[in-house]
Amino acid sequence: MSTLALPSARSASPTWLRLKNALRRHPTAIAGAAVLGVMILIAVFAPWLGTIDPQAVAPIRRLKPPSAEYWFGSDMLGRDVYSRVVYGARVSLAVGLAVALFSTLVGLAIGLVTGYIRWLDAIVMRIMDGLMSIPSVLLAIALMALTKASIGNVILAITLAEVPRVVRLVRSLVLTLREQPYVEAAVAAGTTLPRILTRHILPNTVAPLLVQATYVCASAMITEAILSFIGAGTPPNIPSWGNIMAEARSLFQIAGYLIFFPGICLSLTVLAINLLGDGMRDALDPRLARRM
């Protein structure tokens, strides 16, 4: 954050102090963080969690209900649903986290520039308004229709659909921050524009952006599942929660358990991320925190 690091005792930055203290008082946020942490661990250690190859086909043993052998049952091709759900966590989390990261970075860059350069603002914001007027799922579907199905393209499409929301947030933050007396003081002190942006504006956008990133992550995971569900997302051979549910949909009346487990995992993860985001918002947004 600062360019100076002194060897002497340093006090912790106020953001992290606030975050730590407030999360401690927020049991639901801690629960959210815990569930999310477990999901990430499951995704990372998927090969060591008693799984078999999620794509291995065994037609003889298809549509088995949950048992000791198939914890979550087997699907119409005899693939192990447990393994597929565990490996599916990788896809869902990777898409969610990547979209959150990329759309935050891109949105931050565009938002900083448009918030500071007035003539650019009018042009860029009209484009963003245009993008926002299209429902994000629809936009992602349209973008996926243009390219071939791959995880990279899914991430790209959902990122494009999420960016305008981040731009709006960053721009509004920059518009408030640039009127702050300490920014005026920095101008009077002879600070150049790039340094004002990086030293005074950027650090003060971190907290709200962090919160926004959790919501983007949750909504990206849902969008990914929707895209996969309607067959416009992750290629069908890659197990993602959306794909598993899409395949299970037609067999819903014969083998309802197929759709149950990926659905539960998706809802649980999205809920966990949202709870964490709410906790962080309460911790980092002083206006909301005071009301509590």
Add this chain to the structure above:
Amino acid sequence: MTAPLLQVANLTKHFPVRTGVFSRVSAQVHAVDDISFDIAQGETLGLVGESGCGKSTTGKLILKLIEPTAGSVMWRGERIDRLRPGEMRKLRRELQAVFQDPYSSLNPRMRAVDIVSEPIRNFESVSRDEIHERVAALLDKVGLRRDQMVKYPYEFSGGQRQRLGIARALAPNPRLIVCDEPVSALDVSVQAQVINLLMDLQQELGISYLFVAHDLAVVKHISHRIAVMYLGKIVELTDKRSLFEDPQHPYTEALLSAVPVPDPRVERKRVILSGDVPSPVNPPPGCRFHTRCPYAFDRCRIEEPKMIAVRPGHWVACHLREQAARGV
């Protein structure tokens, strides 16, 4: 007396009022209208007036935080009001500022050492050790402890924060500091400490101040000369003694009579103004003070009074004084 450090001539700032769908300019706020003054090396010019009279705008115009509508600002004989931001930036080390609100004028996410050293790092490339040394010296100078440099603003009190703001302004060794109501957000006891600090620093370093305030007692203590502003105009400009002993403008009289005297037995003439300050969007014609002036006559409603010298160095803009001076 040496040539003035800062000369302000006919400085004017009108803010457009935009209304409607197409942001048509429907009116102008006359924030600062045709004001002139100068500040010498080592001098403090106090700028007083009630809220909204344009004193803070004047400070910002000099610092070029906003662009003037008309008029000129000369810094050591060079016009700076038309400089582009990059050229102005080089001059900023000589021209610093202390702001009103010690809470919002310090970035909450920077440590004291980073806040105070910011102007130094903007102009020089210095090593970490040297910054450490110079910030420590500055903190000493403003009465803070060296070990406080690693703290964040929220760990300081209001008075300490304002000292940090002063240390930041002193960091690049400026010649003039624009103090925009630097003490009005502080407790009275802390106010005195900060004012005395500013005066000591002036003694030691020979800095000039443009001291913007609405508190006459504070301005009286620190200033050499005082300019009184009313609705975007300077109505009276003179040295501290003549202003307090022999005010010439009716508005100055009214202001002075509003200063509380800590002695109940002193009998004073109170000049109580009636009415409100007119809107700066539509300032009254003629003398801007005529709507509230107890002595206003016909000419005041039509003709704008010019600045005249009632005696050397004592300027006032009032038709009454002009007639008296001409012996009418």
